[in-house]
């Protein structure tokens with residue numbers, strides 16, 4: 001029994017490091033497809049890809065990149081990192097700013113038209129703008145504070161998730177796979193994961 005022996009069969013002849021299997025059995029392949037027209041187009045690409053990026057369908061040559069992976073490599077994929085929360089912008093959205101500007105503008109124009117005075121229109125515009133600023137500033141501040149608190153909580157969760165991810169990734173790098181029994185394990189632990 002060696003240090004990396006499989007806990008099921010007790011042997012290491014069919015044992016390989018999980019990260020090595022994953023790297024050996026994953027590759028990126030480019031295929032070049034020539035197309036005479038859409039109805040006579042040939043597609044030489046194989047189907048065992050997990051993702052497919054095609055560019056330039058109209059050109060006579062198309063390059064397609066495939067990630068080619070064995071079924072085993074797919075099942076032995078490393079853990080995925082958590083997604084980082086988005087920082088709040090702290091600004092009013094463009095759409096609501098535009099809506100307020102439009103309403104204020106219309107009020108100014110209506111006053112201008114009603115009293116036949118551009119000066120009154122401008123005064124109305126300034127007065128309504130001032131009203132909006134007075135009315136919206138505290139609300140905006142509260143919303144920004146709420147967003148900041150929410151972001152802080154998300155960031156804390158993200159840091160915890162990141163730590164958990166690092167631990168899972170470390171375990172992944174320590175893991176071995178026995179091809180005889182189809183199990184994944186960390187040597188020294190009496191615990192296997194069927195793959």
Ligand SMILES: [Zn+2]
Nearest residue numbers: 006009178181
């Ligand atoms: Zn085994």
